[in-house]
Amino acid sequence: MSESDADKTFRTKSLVDRRDFVNGVAMTIGASLFPFRELLGQESSPDSSAQEYFLSKGITPQDPRYYPPALTGMRGSHPGSFEAAHGLRDGKASHDVIDTEEDYDMVVVGGGISGLASAHFYRSSVGPQAKILILDNHDDFGGHAKRNEFQAGNRLLLGYGGTQSIEAPGHYSKESIGLLKELGIDTQRFYKYYDQKLFPSMHLKSATFFDRETFGQDLLWPNVIVGYDETYSGGKTLTPEALAQMPITEVARKDILRLQTESIDYFPNLDPSQTRAKLTKTSYKDFLLQFAKVHPDVVKVFQSSTHDLYCVGIDAVSAQACRGMGYPGFKGVKATPRRRSESQDGEEPYIFHFPDGNASIARLLVRSLIPDSAPGHTMEDIVTAKMNYARLDDPRNPVRIRLNSTAVAAKHIGDPSTAKEVEITYVTAGKARKVRASHIVLACYNCVVPYLCPEMPEAQKEALAYAVKQPLVYTNVQIRNWTAFQKLGVSYIYAPGGYFCSTTLDFPVSIGEYKFPSSPEEPCILHLVRTPCSPGLPCKDQFKAGRYELLTTPFETFERKIRDQLGRMLAAGGFDPARDIQAITVNRWPHGYAYEYNSLFEPQDRPASERPCVLGRKPFGRMTIANSDSDGHAYTNTAIDQAYRAVQEVVSIKEGVAKSA
Ligand SMILES: Cc1cc2nc3c(=O)[nH]c(=O)nc-3n(C[C@H](O)[C@H](O)[C@H](O)COP(=O)(O)OP(=O)(O)OC[C@H]3O[C@@H](n4cnc5c(N)ncnc54)[C@H](O)[C@@H]3O)c2cc1C
Structure with missing residues (x-):
């Protein structure tokens, strides 16, 4: 190199x-x-x-x-976590299987929030004696709810390697919010723990970094079109003075002004419902170029503004979705109003955040499932509690979590319609072992299930294989101090042409004994997001290409890109990457967000009940299916709700068996 x-x-x-x-x-x-x-x-x-x-x-x-959370370097889907599953995909069967002779009431494949919640719901339903084994291929539990720890001298700094926040808990189902409450989480307390005034009191705002490769010069522009205080979704518009500084052609600047102010109906021949349908099937990029007829430089500015949420750029996000988020250009467009569920009305602030993200939920679940796995008993003390990993797979406990264990086969012993047991084979440290259980909850990825259970009906396997998870990277960088941010007056940077599309100072949350480093002189964590897309391809193809890219990009490349981008963005604030970067953790997620049904690429007239995720999640014999994939929504509450459903199905199967006996 x-x-x-x-x-x-x-x-x-x-x-x-x-x-x-x-x-x-x-x-x-x-x-x-x-x-x-x-x-x-x-x-x-x-x-x-x-x-x-x-x-x-x-x-x-x-x-x-x-203690896996203390590791920096390549995390997320770390080396060693996916090879056995890829071997299964490539037809490499495990021949010599050791029989552990272990028997469980339930085996859960997947130790993410859905798998852990499945164990919780099952135990609530059956009682604390229920024998449960949770298998996960990673070296830590939590799946996407991943904790990253850093050490700055004697000070512990926490970062979230995946699942960031409890989003809009007011909209959680009674099961999801009920589970949080049972774990001791009172979301109202975040109003006290999250310092919403800190960055505004220091006059830190959002900015955009225009890079020389894409825009001809490196420029930190003190405005932003997306981010945490977005111009457009915040109801603001860019002034001509601000636009004059943007390094794009004069025509493009005028086009942005025009998009903001002019009231043009670009679809005069369509009625409002037809217009809505048209916007649903037109990408925002095409809307801008073909209907609003803007200069291509405008597309460059907006291109990656949807990465955080959709893992693809505006070439693969509908104009209707962008309209819903307040993007400009729709003032005169007469489309059927947005559905109530899409409305921002009554939206809760984005503050429900533990310093390690929703990894705290996973840790609370584990603490409640396995006695002595962590000290304490509150939502505050879990933040700094050190988990005892030696307790996770202890034969003396009814609930066990077996890490570094990839399930490679799940089959009924006998005919699936009458079988009393299921056999699960998993690979750990290169060796295959098997256990038996009365029930199995597949809380892994939908796309893995057809390989695990070849005996499933073909139509169900096809439906499960439909989902392609959305790849992304959450990177945490420990820096010596954050004075450069203070000098530049920024807390969030959108980089439309950058390797990382966004960089943000950690959320200012202090909870329990954990204190956010609120003085700029203190070391702090930066959070950088990358979504590897291939603009122009259908979204699933972009996800597949992105996954390949992530699995073939070495840590060293990420490291170089981080140093280069931070160095250039923050240079005027005196940031020196060699001096100021103290540690890096790259959480790569080749299988990231659950596949969400993107209107540009999905049939519009398909009823929700016929979505592949609904067809795929049907119980099969003694197997039920959880995981956020099984509802096509990449949210923590979805993972919990699907766990609840999957366990209700287990309970029905048990009751059915009991009745027929
Ligand atoms: C980067 C990122 C940020 C997110 N941010 C938010 C957020 O802020 N708020 C929010 O509500 N949601 C967020 N989400 C979505 C949320 O994380 C998920 O919906 C939820 O955590 C998924 O939980 P899960 O248990 O369904 O899946 P996962 O967390 O993916 O857990 C499934 C586990 O099963 C394991 N597995 C797969 N195959 C096998 C096998 N064969 N054997 C053993 N184990 C296997 C997987 O490796 C994984 O560990 C985010 C997701 C990502 C990726």
Whole structure:
């Protein structure tokens, strides 16, 4: 790999710093370009799972030092987590299977929020004696609800590696909100814990970074069209003075003004419902170019503004969806009003955030399922509680969580319609083992299920295979201090041409003993988002290409891109990547958000009850299906609601069996 001038500068400076640290003794640099772990004493595993990393240091899972959340480097779908499943996909069967002779009431495949919630609901229904085994292929539980820990001296800093916040809890079902309450989560308390005034009191705002490769110059422009205080969805418009600074052609600037102010009906021959249908089937990009007839530079500005939410750009998001989010151009368009469910009315603030995101929900679930797995008993003390991973798979407990274990087969013992048991085979450390259970909840990914259960009816397998999860990367970067942000007056940066589409200061949340570093002189976590898209392709093809990209991009590339982008965006604030970056955790999610039905690419007249996710989630013998995929919505409450449904189905199957006996 060739080394750029920027790399050379970073590398030289890092080595100088490091020599200072190690007293002039030269050491070998590992897979990372920059030696964070030796500098700061952090554990880093860019190329391995926690299991391999800790075992290589002689630390077994029974050792309290075995602690996956403390690892930096490549996390999310880390090396070692997906190979067994890909082997299954590629037809590599496990021949020698060790029989563990373990028997459970229920086995759950997938230790994300849906799998953990399934165990919770089942236990609530059957009683605390229920024997449950949860299998997960990752070295940590929680699935997308992933905790990232950092150490700044003696200070613990927390980041969220996936699932960010409890979004709009007022809209949660009674089962979802009920589960949060049972775990001790009182969402009202976030009004106290989330300091909504901190950034405004420091005059920190959102900005846009225009990069020289896309826009001809590097420029941090002190306005934003999307982000946390979005211009358009916030009901504001850009002034001509602000637009004059935007590095795009004069025609494009005028076009943006025109989109904001003019009331043109671009569909005069269509009635409001036809217009709505048209917008539903037209991408925002096409709307801009073909109907509003803007200069292509306008598209460049908006292109990645939908990445955070849709994992694709405006070429693959409908004009109707963009209209719903307040994008400009629709003032004169007479389309049927947005449905109530799409309305922003009464929207709750986006503040329901634990410092490790919804990983706190996963940790609360585990603490409630497995006694002594973590100290404490409140939503506050879970934030700093250290989990004891040695307790997770303890044969003395009725609920066990077995990590680093990929399920590769689930089959009924006998005819699925009459079988009394299911056999599940999983691979751990290269060895296949099997357990038996009365029931199985598949809380993994829909796309895995057809490989796990070839005995399922073909139509159901086809429906399950329909979903293509949306890939994305959540990166957490520990920085020495955040004075550059203070100097520049920014807390959020949208980068339409950047490798990372957004960069934001961590949410200002202090809860329990955890205190947000509210002084800019303190070390802090930055959060960077990348969604690897291939504009122009249908969205599922973009997701597949993105997944491939993520799995073939080494940590070193992410690291280089992070240093380059942060260095350029924050240069005027005095940020020096070599000096100021202290640790990096890249959470790559090749299978990220659940596939959501994108109106541009889905039939419009298909009833909701015939969506593939609904057809695919039917119970099969003693197997039921949970996971957010099974409702086609990438939300925590969906994962919980689907767990509840799947467990209700298990209960019905049990009752049916009992009646017929
Ligand atoms: C980056 C990101 C950010 C998000 N932010 C938010 C947010 O702010 N708010 C919100 O409400 N929702 C958010 N979501 C969506 C939310 O995270 C999910 O809907 C929810 O956490 C999914 O939980 P789950 O248990 O259904 O799936 P997952 O979390 O994916 O858990 C499923 C688990 O099953 C495992 N698995 C798969 N196959 C196998 C196998 N063969 N054997 C064993 N295990 C297997 C998977 O690896 C995974 O660990 C976000 C999602 C992502 C990816």
